[in-house]
Amino acid sequence: xxxxxxxxxxxxxxxxxxxxxxxxxxxxxxxxxxxxxxxxxxxxxxxxxxxxxxxxxxxxxxxxxxxxxxxxxxxxxxxxxxxxxxxxxxxxxxxxxxxxxxxxxxxxxxxxxxxxxxxxxxxxxxxxxxxxxxxxxxxxxxxxxxxxxxxxxxxxxxxxxxxxxxxxxxxxxxxxxxxxxxxxxxxxxxxxxxxxxxxxxxxxxxxxxxxxxxxxxxxxxxxxxxxxxxxxxxxxxxxxxxxxxxxxxxxxxxxxxxxxxxxxxxxxxxxxxxxxxxxxxxxxxxxxxxxxxxxxxxxxxxxxxxxxxxxxxxxxxxxxxxxxxxxxxxxxxxxxxxxxxxxxxxxxxxxxxxxxxxxxxxxxxxxxxxxxxxxxxxxxxxxxxxxxxxxxxxxxxxxxxxxxxxxxxxxxxxxxxxxxxxxxxxxxxxxxxxxxxxxxxxxxxxxxxxxxxxxxxxxxxxxxxxxxxxxxxxxxxxxx
Numbered sequence: 001x002x003x004x005x006x007x008x009x010x011x012x013x014x015x016x017x018x019x020x021x022x023x024x025x026x027x028x029x030x031x032x033x034x035x036x037x038x039x040x041x042x043x044x045x046x047x048x049x050x051x052x053x054x055x056x057x058x059x060x061x062x063x064x065x066x067x068x069x070x071x072x073x074x075x076x077x078x079x080x081x082x083x084x085x086x087x088x089x090x091x092x093x094x095x096x097x098x099x100x101x102x103x104x105x106x107x108x109x110x111x112x113x114x115x116x117x118x119x120x121x122x123x124x125x126x127x128x129x130x131x132x133x134x135x136x137x138x139x140x141x142x143x144x145x146x147x148x149x150x151x152x153x154x155x156x157x158x159x160x161x162x163x164x165x166x167x168x169x170x171x172x173x174x175x176x177x178x179x180x181x182x183x184x185x186x187x188x189x190x191x192x193x194x195x196x197x198x199x200x201x202x203x204x205x206x207x208x209x210x211x212x213x214x215x216x217x218x219x220x221x222x223x224x225x226x227x228x229x230x231x232x233x234x235x236x237x238x239x240x241x242x243x244x245x246x247x248x249x250x251x252x253x254x255x256x257x258x259x260x261x262x263x264x265x266x267x268x269x270x271x272x273x274x275x276x277x278x279x280x281x282x283x284x285x286x287x288x289x290x291x292x293x294x295x296x297x298x299x300x301x302x303x304x305x306x307x308x309x310x311x312x313x314x315x316x317x318x319x320x321x322x323x324x325x326x327x328x329x330x331x332x333x334x335x336x337x338x339x340x341x342x343x344x345x346x347x348x349x350x351x352x353x354x355x356x357x358x359x360x361x362x363x364x365x366x367x368x369x370x371x372x373x374x375x376x377x378x379x380x381x382x383x384x385x386x387x388x389x390x391x392x393x394x395x396x397x398x399x400x401x402x403x404x405x406x407x408x409x410x411x412x413x414x415x416x417x418x419x420x421x422x423x424x425x426x427x428x429x430x431x432x433x434x435x436x437x438x439x440x441x442x443x444x445x446x447x448x449x450x451x452x453x454x455x456x457x458x459x460x461x462x463x464x465x466x467x468x469x470x471x472x473x474x475x476x477x478x479x480x
Contacts, residue, residue, distance in 0.1 A: 094207075
């Protein structure tokens with residue numbers, strides 16, 4: 001009790017909450033941009049793929065093209081976050097979101113005739129989606145880092161998990177937007193106009209995010225690494241109170257001054273863990289359920305409007321179970337939630353695989369999709385981002401997060417782009433593969449993930465420093 005009182009004494013909760021809410025708009029745009037394609041996917045296929053006589057593979061690549069940008073954005077996020085700062089990188093992401101929304105909705109701008117599909121127009125549409133993807137890649141890497149570096153240790157898990165809530169809420173918002181745009185409209189209107197409005201709608205939250213970012217501070221850990229110590233101490237004082245701020249500042253300066261900052265200077269293990277966290281989060285197949293949700297429900301016998309509505313229902317389930325994670329992550333810890341989620345996902349996917357094998361389509365399929373997505377949203381959805389924001393040492397955080405996030409988006413692209421072709425081969429095999437990945441994710445967490453609940457970022461740094469120092473000693477002993 002005394003420790004809890006000491007941790008919370010002097011903390012400016014309204015200030016922390018305001019900064020976090022603005023930062024999580026980046027998460028909302030992450031979700032909005034990645035899920036907006038779910039409502040427009042069929043119309044884009046008809047307008048830009050079918051009319052040009054192109055293959056299923058081209059359709060899958062076009063629907064997933066934003067992920068190429070996500071890979072690029074994730075890979076370069078470390079350079080920008082370390083070079084111009086966390087805050088300015090997020091402003092850049094907001095600009096890219098805005099341009100992508102306008103360009104994806106009207107790809108004919110300047111160079112093409114409206115309504116006339118050509119290969120050039122297909123390339124331009126993919127270009128604008130890639131631009132938005134770069135914004136998503138930047139935001140997905142930097143928003144958790146930004147919140148993690150601002151947040152006090154005792155509430156870091158909850159605050160970083162709010163970013164996942166924002167991602168899922170952004171998806172839910174765009175499901176409602178897509179449903180509202182499609183409701184009562186003809187298929188012809190959707191294929192000509194409706195899909196454009198779905199993409200254009202993103203310009204509103206993107207503009208709001210860009211404006212509000214001018215009212216938040218840079219993170220104290222970046223300011224300290226940039227030699228702006230007075231500003232760093234001021235932000236720490238506003239967040240934690242003057243006394244605790246001085247203690248945290250001393251810890252930060254110690255880690256910044258006593259390490260080279262090379263990516264592998266704490267050993268390979270922490271980097272491998274970050275990459276595998278990211279890869280497993282995608283290989284369990286969650287974005288297949290998000291990107292192709294309306295089509296999955298249509299294959300279960302739902303009509304166009306009903307499939308959109310069922311997607312909204314799934315979005316509500318996602319929000320509810322993300323809240324479960326937010327409420328429990330700082331009490332139960334990261335590892336237990338991840339392991340329970342892995343088991344739930346495996347049950348859901350193996351059940352769907354069995355139903356697909358016996359060609360059973362109906363309410364049972366919907367139930368197991370909900371079990372699967374609920375398990376993901378209470379575990380791997382938010383907790384992966386929490387761990388990525390806190391396991392890496394201060395001096396290498398920007399670079400290490402960039403590597404992990406780039407790996408995540410590469411895995412996302414692979415899973416999403418191969419889904420149509422895998423389904424043509426076998427639905428049972430496809431969902432069985434995702435179930436197997438869920439089981440392997442359980443084993444990975446059990447064997448390799450350290451518990452980070454309640455630890456400061458500097459304490460995590462000491463953990464990896466001790467492990468990296470023990471490796472040469474053990475090697476030397478073996479040599480003797």
